[in-house]
Amino acid sequence: MFAYVEERARANPHIQLLLSLSSFSFSVLADEDTTYVTVKNGQLQLSQVPPLEKTNFSLIASRDTWAAFLSDEPGPGFQTLSTMRRRHHMTVEGDVGLFFQQMLLLEMLFSRLDAGAQEPKPAQAGLEPVTGRYLRLNIQGIPHRVYFEEAGSGPPLLVCIRLVVMDGNFATF
DSSP, rough: OOOOHHHHHHHHHHHHHHHOOOEEEEEEEEEEEEEEEEETEEEEEEEEOOOOOOOEEEEEHHHHHHHHSSSOOOOOOOOOOOHHHTTTTSEEEEOOHHHHHHHHHHHHHHHOOTTTOOOOOOOSSSSSSEEEEEEEEEEEEEEEEEEEEEEESSSSOEEEEEOSSSOOOOOOO
């Protein structure tokens, strides 16, 4: 189920750098199946056999949950490991602090958002019917500038996206 992780680790120089700075092991549980992942000496190894040393933490989810995460177009709550944990689709047991310390590496290893990506087709030349604008507001004496885009017609729809953290959360009003 997770064989692609080893290939991704070998092929990505950014992941190689993070692996060289890390030494830990964890398990990924999918119902009764367990995959053990060991990061040591800049290398990543997957195995169905438990390592000699105890794993530092475990990522636990059902087989259906992992399938949703690994699909070409994961639905809301299944796009990233952190979102799956936050939405209670996956639990982390063991050294949760180490899990969070290694979050960037884990997300880079397991991310499948590009799995179904195809080469983009060249776009036809032309303008899109989208207008971007800035709204200047004065809130409690403090000037603010809010960027928004307008497109189409019909009842107003406002989508607020916070860009402070990289995740799939957004609010629609």
